[in-house]
Structures are given as C-alpha cells and as structure tokens.
Amino acid sequence: MICPIRMGMSYECSVLLSVHPSRALVDEKFKVLVQNASPGAELTVHSHLLSEDKHNWEAFGHYICDSTGSVNCKSLTMYFSPVQFSLFYWRARHMLRKSNVETPLEVTVSVYQGHLTEGFPEHRALAAVLVERWYMAPGVQRIPVTEHNLTATLFLPPGPGPFPAVLDLWGGGGNLVEYRSSLLASHGFAALALDYLTNDLTITTGKMMKNDYFETAYKFLEQHPQIVGSRIAMWGLSLGTAMTLKMAAYSKVMKLRCAVCYSGSHIQPVNGSTEEILNNFLKNQDKTRINEKQEVIWHDMGRVQCPLLLVVGQDDQNWPAFVSAMDIKKMMEKAGNIHLLTLLVYPDTGHLIEPPYSPHTRASTFRSFESRELYTSLWGGQTVGHARAQEDSWRKSLMFLREHLYGRRKKSNL
C-alpha cells in the first residue's frame, strides 16, 4: 500500500492509497484517495483488470496533488476534473463480459509518480490495492432453470419474498448472459436471464424459438412461489428489445407490468419467429438507413398497454434504434397511449448500453450468429458520453422498475 520515496533532501515519506468500498457491486461508486504525497506532485492513478478470457484492461487518470499532498477521485471510470483523463483505453478489441457471476472482478488500483500514459508494467507503483467488483450481492441465489425446455438462470434476491420479477433478454450474440439479472436480483428483483438463440432446444432441433418460448418463460415466473405473478416486467437489449416490444404489444399470455427496452427497434414480422427477425436484419444489413418499402410490418406500438421505457444512443451504429424510437413515439402519440412512454436519448452513446462502470467498447469482435464467423462490429459511442449514459440510464431504469414493480398502483373504482 505504500512505498517510501527518497526525494531531493533525504526526506522520507510514504504514499497512502485507499479505495472505499474495497468490495462493491459493479454499479456502486467507489472513492479513491491518495494521501501523503508531496503537495503539487504529479501522479497517475491507474486501474488494471485481467478478464476471464485473459485480456488486459486498464484505465488511468492524471492528477496533481493539492496542498496537503492528497488526491480525491470520485470514481475511476467517471470523468472527473483532473489535468488529463483517459477513460477506458482498451488494449484489445474484446468485450468485457463476465460469465461466472458468482465471483468478483478483481481490479488492481495503483498510483504512479508522474503523468504516465503507457508502459505501466515497467514502472514501479508507489502503492497498489485490490478492489473487488461483484455482480451478486450476498444472499442472492443463482438457480439454473431447465424446466419446460427453457435454457435460463433465475436469480432470487435474499429474503422471504415474494418479489416482483424481470424477464431479461440480451441481444443477437446469444449465450446465457447473466450479469444484468444478477445485478437486478441484488436490487430486489427476481430476474430470469433467458437464452433464446443458443438455447438447448434451438441447438437440438435446429429450429429458432417462437413466441411461445418466451410465453413459457413468463408463465414460469408467474407461477413461481416466490414471485408476485402480477408484477412481471421484461427488459431487452438490442434483439431482445424486438422481442420485448412484440410481447408488450401483442401477447395475450403476457400481462407485463412494464417494459424496459435498450437499443432496439420495433421492425418485425408480426407472426414470425426469432428466425424471421434475424433474417430481416441480415437482409437489410447493407442498408444504413431504414427503408419505408420493407417487407416487414412495423409493430403497432399503439397496442402497448403497459409503461414503456426506451433507452437509445444517438450514435448507435449497429441498430437504427434512434430512428425507431422516434417512430414509436409518433405511433403512440397517434394512438393516444403516449403517456405510457418514457424515452431516454443519449448523445455520443452507442449500442451496447450496459450496467454502469463497465468499460465502453466502441468496436468488438462479434461472432455472426448465422455463419459463426468472427467479424468486428462497430457499436458506436464516444467514451465519456457513453459512460455517462450507462450510469444515468441504469439508475433511471432501476427507478422505473421500482416505481412500477414495487409501487402501489392506484386502482380506479369507476
């Protein structure tokens, strides 16, 4: 944690580095405090993470100590007001994704003398501490679900319950991505992370899932003894949003209390399956704009009967989410259900709007679902704007869920 520095006049002092809290949930802020350095000294505060897939991630900020020889940083991944700041400078074009949510991310936070921008491993740090970032709060239960041919993981908050629930859908990358659900459970929502592209049934039958797969997942939640069946929401990202909007508008089985949609669109075949949605997406891949003459039906968002939160990035290079959101707004205005819509549009923000304090990836390797080829997908977004969008939208999404899933709905007796 400290190292004695021999400075010009044989004056020994030791720099004290502390991070609080040292074990936090990934969406909690942490404070970094450097003390005991020389007043006016130039320091670099650096963070490093070795991901599960063995890639190195780092971030750093340049600071100048105040007159007491201290530096107080609010959070390393937030744009603060130092001399020079670089948010997340990624060394490899990979997504930071954690598969095992039961163990924490381990981030090493160090302080170096001077304003460094590279070559950190070759320099000796003045001090270093280890910080754990958790996706699961203590007491949260992780339960793999395979009933009714579902491929899913249920996360239950601690306590007797019963709890409101969220059906959690990720995007076209497939696999079972659990960390948003585990975080939601850490905030008091039962959450079901559902794999609908690479799930067992799809792999064994070769057929893509139809609407009834999602409705089965919904019914599983509705009937769960620790879940309040009348308080279920759906949360989708990217392709998951397409499914969410469709269910919210058309499903007779799902009575969603509310829906949260990130970076998606409402352009889909009405009775089609996931396969058809993807086919349409792939067919139009070479187009950069939305063409009115598409062979698909634009969902009638006028049919949505539950509160809807739409989150889009203006710099989304992957899906035409912003234009789609504007169209949804117009539809709902026309249909008279605009009061149900909350729209959050973020400038300089790309497609992958994830829980806060996650690294922003402007481009990354994505495995094409169809061809299984690897290609680089441009997600978009400028780092600072994107980071702010993640923090702000996550907070607002949680508030939205709390209001609609925990709040007392006033029932009119007219």
Added chain:
Amino acid sequence: MASLITPLLSVAPTRALVDEKFKVRVKNLPAGLPFTLHSLHLSEDNDYWEAFGHYISNYNGTVCVSEHLSLGGTYTGKEPMGLLWSLRPVPGSRKGLRLRKKNVSSPLLYTISVYSGHLTEGFRDQAPLASVVTERWYMAPGVQRISIKENIVRGTMFLPPGPGPFPGLLDMWGGGGGLVEYRAAILASHGYAAFALEYINPGEMATAELEIEYFETAFNIVKDHPRVIPNKVGIFGLSFGATVAFYLASESNVVKPRCCVCINGHTIFSRGKSFAEQSGEMLRNAHLIRIDEDDNHMWRNLFLSRDNTLDMEKINCPVLLVCGEDDQNVPSVEIADDIERTMHAAGKGHLLTRINYPGAGHLIEVPYAPHFRVTAFMQSRTQKIMMLWGGQTKPHSDAQEDSWKKILDYLEHHLFSSPSLESKL
C-alpha cells in the same frame, strides 16, 4: 384483493470491512407504523447473536437507521451501527459467550431483517417482511495471510497488497492466550505488515515457559521481514500484550519500537522472574480478587501494587495509552496516572498520549464489535471462571469507535508520515 408488496430493504455497502459504516434503509412501507429492524449472526461456535431496534416509518414509508431514532430494543437513539455493536447472545444461550472470529479469510455474515410491529422476542417464529445479507470482512482484498513458525516463535503475518515495503506492527493480545488474528488482519487492510503473535495457550498464563526473549525475537521477525521498513515497526498490545509493549519499549536492549499503542495494560514486572512465575504469584493473591453476586471475578485489585513495576521513565518512544474507566480487570486509569507522573518527572511527558473513556471496560476492540461485560476465561487448563471485564454497552461501543480512529491516525502519523530528516553534512 391487494397484491403483496414487499418492502425494499437495503444495506449499503453490501460487503464492507469490519470497521466501515453501513446504511440500512427500508422503503415501501406503509407510513406511520411500527417496525423492527433486526440483525442475526451465527457464530463459528454455532451460537446465535442478535440485535434489534424499534422504529416508526415516516410519511414516505421509509425507515433509515442512520437518520431515524430507535425507540427501543438493544439500542436506542440515532445509531447507524447499532445493529452490530449492540449484538448479544439470543435468549437461552450459554453463559459467558464471546464473539471472536477465528477464520479471518471469510467474512462475518449478518442477516438484517425488517419485521412488522415492535418485537422484543420470538423473531424466529415470525416471518420477516424482508431480509438481506451483509458481509463484514477483516481482510481487505489482496491482503496476504502467512503462517509463521520460526524456531519457537509462532503466529500469523498479514501483508497489505501492493509493492511495499510497509511499516510493521507486532500485535499482541492478553493473558487469555491462543492465536488471535483478526486485529492484525484489519491492520494489514489499513497498510501495515502486522504480526499476530501467539505466546501462550489458553489457561497457561501461570505455567507457560515464557521469557522476554520470545517477544524480542518476534519483534525482529517483523523488523527483518523483506517487505517491512525496519525503522518503522511499532507494537500494538491489549492487556498483557500492552504490558509486554511497556517492557520492550523501556527495558529491552534488543528492540527499538517506533511507537506503541497500549490498551488497558498494567506495569507489574519482577525482574529475574519468568512470566509464569510472576503470573502465578499474582494469582495466589486470592484475597485481592473480588467476586460479585453473580460469581464473576474482578481482578483489578491484583494490579494496584506499586512494587515491582517497570521503569517507565526509561521509555524512549511515543506511547499511546487507551484506558477504559470502567475496566474491572486492570485498574487502567490508576496505572496510566502513575505512568504519566513517572514520565513527566523524567522529562518524557511529550512522548505520552493518553485517552480515557468513561464507561468503557477492559476489552476495547475493533469498532462495531459487540461489548462483553463478562465472559468465560480459562484461569488454568482446567479451571474456568467468569471474568468481569467491565463497561456499559453504549459508552464501550463509542470508545471502540473513537479509539480505533485515533489509533489509526496515531499509527499513520508515527509509522507513515513522520519525517526523518537526515543531514547530508
């Protein structure tokens, strides 16, 4: 039919070090109604400990422990950490229990719950409205735990994360014996290489073959460790551990501690006799031991003698004395008064800092730990007594919180930032 609405209970942070504060909040309750906040802990010895506070939800349907007043329970008033420090064994538990964690690599787990109404018992028979689990750790991430066995010296070294080197601390507990690691672990989490020393087994105070060289060797193990700054090693002692610190700081020719933190220690020491002989002698003064109406042993009068005490005027390093005014085991305040007089007379008053805590007992420990007024103590291998340590829960807990802050500041001042100007002439 009204749908079930679960209150939203949260503890932030969910995982913390044992000396960090947390915020316990409940939302979504009906307004203006009575609720009980409850904490439950299952110890390593399989005993249940609990604490609880009585609250009334505000107009917003919220109860916030750090901001609202507890109107009853094991603590009252505005007490953000009351659910931890007022912990006590549940009704029906064995007598004389003491909560001490042996395995410091895992956290203490507390279940915090909210119940309807103002309950004082029967928590197990009623379902809470909501519950969460919180972890409290002695070891920060990255702290290394290393078992030490060098010749006869045994203990555990805790190293902070980072490149080092670090200031060091020799950490010693009292005559109860055994290997107690948790304070050294939390000290390492604050940047000190801390060595928890084991020097006797429980019950062996009057029989162990123990010479002062044992402690000098232990000190040098810290000083000579490759990750420790050799001229920045201090001593931290409670009770008999504080007495050892006094000895090393005043009489030892071998070790030179940079500073000492001494909690509730005595200064009785007969030169030429081993520790076992001295302890044995003291304990034979049975007429000085008082036993109260509950059969609890009060030892403080054993240490009131002014004969055969250490020459405290020989101390050459800064010393912080922490005294519990209600210490029933050692007459801590009287002894501190003597030390103060002696050191002032020798012109060394500037080395001494002392803090008296009214209402605090003997076992002044890390903050938010429960208070133990009486616990079982092995006087010998076969003889168990109920030892009266003293203190009243609220002032004792305040003393733990306040003294820890002051101790950490003191250590930081003497072991981290004290300038050593070396002339280059």
